[in-house]
Amino acid sequence: MNKKLRPIERTVACLDVHDDVVKKVILRCAPEGWNIMLADSYDDTHQKTLIACAEMILTGWAAVPAWMFDAPNLRLVQKFGAGYDKIDINAARKKGICVAVASGMNADPVSELVVFLVLGLYRKFRYLDETIRSGKWVKSEMRAKAHSLREKKFAILGLGAIGKAVAKRVQAFGAKVIYHNPTPLGANEEAALNVQYCTFDELIATADILSLHLPLTPDTRGIIDAVQLSRMKLSAILINTARGELIVESDLIEALRYGRLLGAGLDVFQNEPLSNDNALLGFDNVMLTPHIGGAVFDNVQNMATHCFNNMKLFMAGQPLPFRDVIVKGNSMV
Structure with missing residues (x-):
């Protein structure tokens, strides 16, 4: 009898502080067995703890400055949206870390x-x-x-x-x-x-x-x-x-x-x-209005699903949608 393979655990740091109802949707969309760490604060100390063991970062509003790219296990920064101006792209290129967006999802x-x-x-x-x-x-x-x-x-x-x-x-x-x-x-x-x-x-x-x-x-x-x-x-x-x-x-x-x-x-x-x-x-x-163009509850599931799909593709060594790739980074394979 074939045994069901256990999913590979991956660690994702979600840098944004969300309402509980939004957190539930994000967690529901996450791949089985993955460790999803949700932020409680935008404080640098808290964010540094959050990313310490993370392989991937998921961020919407939160910035990803150069120091975050020093996280030892970090491989991918996935934007929960399209604009990437708060992500230090030069630091990503220097470290060989992939940066992706969710093009068109908003x-x-x-x-x-x-x-x-x-x-x-x-x-x-x-x-x-x-x-x-x-x-x-x-x-x-x-x-x-x-x-x-x-x-x-x-x-x-x-x-x-x-x-x-x-x-x-x-x-x-x-x-x-x-x-x-x-x-x-x-x-x-x-x-x-x-x-x-x-x-x-x-x-x-x-x-x-x-x-x-x-x-x-x-x-x-x-x-x-x-x-x-x-x-x-x-x-x-x-x-x-x-x-x-x-x-x-x-x-x-x-x-x-x-x-x-x-x-x-x-x-x-x-x-x-x-x-x-x-x-x-x-x-x-x-x-x-206070920068809420994409901030509707109805779109959280669509956005989260797209972002996690990109993460799964990346971790499997598969290509991401070309419109989503900002920094190619180092391959997982």
């Missing part, structure tokens, strides 16, 4: 947030909520103040997985989607997505809504600055659910202060969490 929730921010600004959600709670009925004002997405030129800077999900959703409202990537899509894919390529300059100058979906790199840091903001329509709105440092925040504040934009919807900021004295808090035409 596309649905982030694109939903983009639509919410656009509609919130166009339909004045903040103003309507505040006035009705104070006993005012401002219905008669709104025809002169509110706007529709229909026939607007919706500009996407960075048409990757999230950008494509945004395009699909705003087209349902009748918006026309234009985009800019360093390398344009092929004609067939553009036709299938019903999107039109523009140069960067044209995108900035003609957008009714400009939505940012770029990774943060040395080339994209500060890509939206005073020069680009001055070239946008006065009736345009700016949406950023990617990384705060894509925008020179002081330049955006100046543009808003002098009425050079209709408004802005921001889920990410130059410094997080946002300080209580940040000038962005003082604008009525700005909608703010």
